[in-house]
Amino acid sequence: MTMEINIETAVRICPISCRSSSENSLCLQANLSNNTIELANSQSFPVNYAIPAHSSQTVLYNTVITPLLNFLIEGCDVSVVALGQSETGKTYSLFGPGFHFAASETEHGIIPRFIRDLFTKVKQYRDRNYTIHITWSQICGETVQDLLGAGSVECTDILDAFQLIQLGMSNMAPKCAHTLFTLTLDQEWIIDTAVQHRVSTASFTDLASSEKILVYDNNGLVQSLPTDSGLLALQQCITALSEPYFLNYGNINNIPYGQSVLTTLLKDSFGGRAKTILLCTVSPLVEDFAESLYTLQLALRTQTIKNFVTVNSYTTFQNIQDNYDVFGLQFATNQLLKLVANAEELFQKLLTNSSLAKGELEQISRWLTFKQECEECLSENSEPHRSLDIIEEEEAEDNTSCNTVNSSDSDEIDEDQEQDNSQSNMEKFEVMMKNFKILTDEIVSSNYSVHSNVNVSTKDSFCNSSSEYHSKGARGRRGSIHSAEELRNSFSVDSKICEEAVLDSEDKKCEDSLTYEAKKKLVKKILSVIEGYQKQILDLQKTIQVKEKFMQRLVKNKNTENNTRAKLEHQCQKLVKEYDKVNAAYTQAEINKDGDLEKKCQVKLAQLKKKINDAESLKVLTEESNRKLMEVENSVHTSKKQLEKLKKCKRKEEKRKAMYEAQLKDERKRMGTSQDSLQKQKSSVETKNSNENKQLVVLNRTPVINLSHENAESLRHEIRNLRKTRDYLLEQRYKIDTKAMHKKILNELEERKLLQYEEAIEAIDLAMEYKNEVLCGHIPVIAKSLEQIEEKGDKMLMDRLMKLNETEMRILLYKYFQKIVDLRNSSKKLELQVVDIENQNENLSCRVQSLSHTLQQVRLESERRIIALQHQHENKLQVVMRHLASDSGDNDRVVSRVSKHALAFQMAGTSKQGDKSLIARFTRYARQETVPKQLQATVSVPQAIVTRQKNKLFIQQTQK
Ligand SMILES: Nc1ncnc2c1ncn2[C@@H]1O[C@H](COP(=O)(O)OP(=O)(O)OP(=O)(O)O)[C@@H](O)[C@H]1O
Known part of the structure; x- marks a missing residue:
């Protein structure tokens, strides 16, 4: 969920007593009735919170900061950035006067109060587990130093946190550095079988003040710029983000965040995903007028910046759902891997086939890239990252069960070696799985290469014929999975026949790879x-x-x-x-x-x-x-x-x-014809389906196993059960699909369920196929390849796997199943992102064209x-x-006048020059718009006279 929220500004006026000045004349004050800061020259700056000099720390915290706590608990990032002239109370506002906890709590600043409230609040959610971590760094120029010396430190209670603050304070460099204090809140709780996770951060930035230099801007006006590179970059980012053009059509990639470490770290606070409050501290004294004006102007610009506040949440699943049988899950994992590897090999072959159209080649290479990306995601960086728990070994039984292992050797294995072994066994298991996959695929691809070819092109053309994401995306890609539309038309029609029907009508389709909608x-x-x-x-x-x-x-x-x-x-x-x-x-x-x-x-x-x-x-x-x-x-x-x-x-x-x-x-014509032929195929298949036994015998190879009548019956029974489960899953899937059609939007849980159903249905299809093979008297390909394992280590590993009890096997399969669903989920998200980017791209190119x-x-x-x-x-x-x-x-007079006129015209230049000047005029008009609307409405462009007396620069406002 994302909310578009403007950055809020709070301006706190520091008491005169904080400034070491003999002069006491004031140049600004806070107007609480309309939240404005009013200058002595009657110019006024609207802000979200105007905090007068006499306001206490409690008032500041309660009015400005308290709402942020709810955002944080809900899973959004929040950020408070303190900005202002030196000695105006930035550190005082964030932390308090020094950090002596013995001192009265009423003096505590925002951070200690926030920590206290956070611990109190999270404890109220009894069903939630939470952890809180603190990091605190100091940015000096372009170097970042860790003030806690241990990176991210977990805090279990308020005292822990307060001690860390004291530690950080003692390591802090005086004055010159910016500091970034970050709290990370990690929450998780269970709803049904799903584990909800929320990870959010609260960051508090104390920006060091900096000397300013005066420069002339493009309009010839005096502008002050900070000499600190971080603050200068921040000012530039704020300016860029608040430009009217950016607010309407801007691209975040054009914001110069990369110019400094500070802006890189504050990227989420300005124009990013955090709910941000800019806390400005200003001095009310006349002698500080220039600095105060600078701060207020920056605050005014910042108010126009929109952040996209996002809830950082994700869901994982804890328990296996009852309606999946282990068999189905086993097949869901193994067969999906097999399918992917199979398809990859097929694609590799197809790539070498020069007769393929350019579009098809591109489609295949895209597929291969996606697959590689998905593998990379799964291997390391996927969030949430899951890895298999190490399965506990049964030492005593190991040695006896494994008849190839020398018993005297096994006696010598100590505990450490056992651990190493378990790890190397896992690695071996992976290698074995790979070999197993390759072996199986070779056999499958040699037996079904023609069929696979048909399927691949069927998929492509099927995708091409449908319109939106769902048809080319995650849903309906495979034979056994149908869209709700299809299901409504032919709930019981065999998918392969469907595909062939579509293929028949589609295979003479357009020369290039564009879809109908495209x-x-x-x-x-x-x-x-x-x-x-x-x-x-x-x-x-x-x-x-x-x-x-x-x-x-x-x-x-x-x-x-x-x-x-x-x-x-x-x-x-x-x-x-x-x-x-x-x-x-x-x-x-x-x-x-x-x-x-x-x-x-x-x-x-x-x-x-x-x-x-x-x-x-x-x-x-x-x-x-x-x-x-x-x-x-x-x-x-x-x-x-x-x-x-x-x-x-x-x-x-x-x-x-x-x-x-x-x-x-x-295509429209062909699509009409294909509908008709689909109907015909459907009725013929329905007749076929009436004889169940006939359908079961799908392969006509010579039987090599003789099954007893009892065994065959039990296999048929299992197949019938599998079909029932499959029908049940199809129904569930159909329900969600129908809901999606009516409601248009599915929540995350439903989307995931849909993927799970699809995977499980496919696994059941393959399980049925497997049992059919057995029923027909063949040794299933997988069983054959298992028998062929010869290597000692592999056998050992196989034996160990065989020792897994049902629960362990369930867990193992469940984890793989989840991984595959995650993979599909993320690939679906990627596809959505691509669709989104394509749309954006299209909009942009339309804009460029119209411009x-x-x-x-x-x-x-x-x-x-x-x-x-x-x-x-x-x-x-x-x-x-x-x-x-x-x-x-009177010729003379005329001559003189004409020649003057002629010269003037010549000076105006040729037509090209005229053209240029006209365009320059347009540009000038356009430039006048670049001052933010808010600035134009409330503040006239400040004009100042700068004079120097001895070592001091005096700036006088000349225009309101
Ligand atoms: N609102 C306030 N009430 C009471 N004392 C204040 C207030 N604001 C600032 N002070 C005091 O003024 C002094 C300077 O404040 P502080 O160090 O917070 O300023 P700063 O803006 O962080 O300065 P710098 O940028 O130089 O670090 C401190 O002694 C602080 O206690």
Whole structure:
């Protein structure tokens, strides 16, 4: 069970007496009526718990921490993280004033109180067994030290725990380190035959305070950052987790937890599975304002972070259930192992077969990977990990029973050797089981290779034909197990016949390995891709149209521009001549020392120079049109190419869609036919089943054992009993399946029961097969291979196994049976996870696709806007040029204005630059959103003036 809960914040104001300061002016206070911290500048920070300076330790604990205890008992992880300026009471709040237990209990901090309450509370659950462990570490930079010196230490009572705290305190480094105190509560209790387990942790982190440095952020505002690498990484994680984008679409893998040891250890507390409270301690003094502001801002951000609080529980089973007979269980274990090994060998063979389709090859290699992963899980890391208890040996009987062992040797074996032997025997047993399996499989696979081949492909096609997880996942994979749907249709139909019927209808199925549902999904996806392409094509066509129109305009304007250029050329020449003239007059005035004339000439010269420059730049502008035309032509060409590409892609996707649609149609038809043939097969099998004896004789090999009539009868009787048990199990399974269909969700216990029924049914099938073989007079393959055991050690081991009494054998088989059910359970979970990940992946790719479409649209839109602007500009320019060409009006003024305008436009850059600036503007708008909503709503962005006087930095708030 998972709950989405925001991290809560508590802000405790420390008493002035704690701060060694001569100044007593205050800058903040707690408002209890609305749980806010109010600053002197009337800015206020909403928090979950505002704790004023006069509040006692009891008030803090009762209001903030008590609810965490229930979470812990229910199996959730809880976390309290204390953060704040140095000497503001983090350690005091968590532990108390030093840690002298002789001192009054009223001064005790959160941790001792929590431990006391925890011991009291768990004792109330009389049916539960529990253990409590404590670990306490200190993080100095990137090094972690154990403060207790013994890793995780078990505490049986409060005193134990308190002594450990004293020990840890004495090992603590002063000031510089963060400390992480963890309590682990392990509970177990029994409901019916199931053992419920809950493992939860309560962690208490005392973050060391750190110096801050001031830096400018992207918006040019002053920001303070801690110099401690752990705190800096924590701040970065909090910032990343509280970004609006992360809250909506974020991927936890992008949070930089790995940057420091501290954040790695606090991963569960921030954005993880723990119920977290951030306890901030702040000083109310004006001189501490900057530090307090920093802490409050961090608290504000943290409040927006969502944690996924999860109940850590699992169930194991204690007793064998009565309705499984030992025989069934024995077969469930042995035959499942055999099946897996058999299938593996078959798959290995199939892998070398080059005629397999790529999809099938992938499916097989996936199966092999899963199997390997499951084996690894079972061998060491499976949680809960089960191993076989060592079976006690019967020493006295060993030597006599084992006729190959020299009796004088056995006398010399001492106790230690006995123990070694029992271990090596277990190892030998495993090797023997392996050999036994290989041997059996060889025989089975040689006898049934053709049949197995059919079964494998049947399974695949059966899986392919069904839709959701249950069909391709854990349920209905094997012949003897049917889905509720099937059971309803043909409760008594022999599974193999069912499979063959399905095979007949399915074996001409699609060329690749996609299921019907997957194809349907794919078609949908392709459709949306096609729609996307269509949109882009329309957009691009629109853009090309706009560009072509602009090109036409440029061509049309060419004449006017030529005229204007000629006119300007003429004007330039005139101006140059006039300039020369005035220049000559100026030289003359200089010679004559005529000051007045000199000045006039200077002014005139400057004016003429300016006019010439303006006219020259206008001339350049008229020459620009060719370059512009070429540019637009190129751009149209590129757009047309893009258009072709898009059309090609669209055609390709349309073809794919048509192909899959045809395949789906075919499959639908085939599925209709297969239903009919299934019905026919069913009725024929029902007739067959009417003769029970006939059904029992399934193998027609020459009998090698002659059974007495009595023995044969008893075998038939056992087979009948087995069938009854099988029917009973099928019914039970059917009930759960029906429930699942109506209710949709099964609880963990029911899911597990389902797996157990499936395994047991299959085992019974195989047991019946075994007995049939005996009944037909054959020595069963397994019995044969047991007879062939020759090696001394193996025989010894076999003898020992034979000595196991019924209960021991039951336990042994039961443990193996549970292991197999666990294996299937975890493989089912893995499959569910894969389905989940696939869905997520699909969503993400849809998002990426839609974003890239939007980006493309924005680009095209901006391109069109730029062209439109150029168009407008061109029009204006044309008006002016026509005006110039007609030589009417005040040319000088017009020339000067136009050239300025033209230069400005040139500076704005080419269309690509315009495009970029537009996109940059979009990005800027988007960036404005990155401040958390809560921050925007309640706090205006703080503006500060930083001044330095002597060795001190002063920060003054300038804006509310
Ligand atoms: N609310 C309070 N009531 C009474 N005394 C307090 C309170 N808060 C802090 N103190 C006292 O102030 C002093 C400093 O507190 P403490 O050591 O807990 O601060 P800290 O934040 O853990 O400091 P540092 O980060 O430097 O370790 C201690 O002597 C403590 O007893």
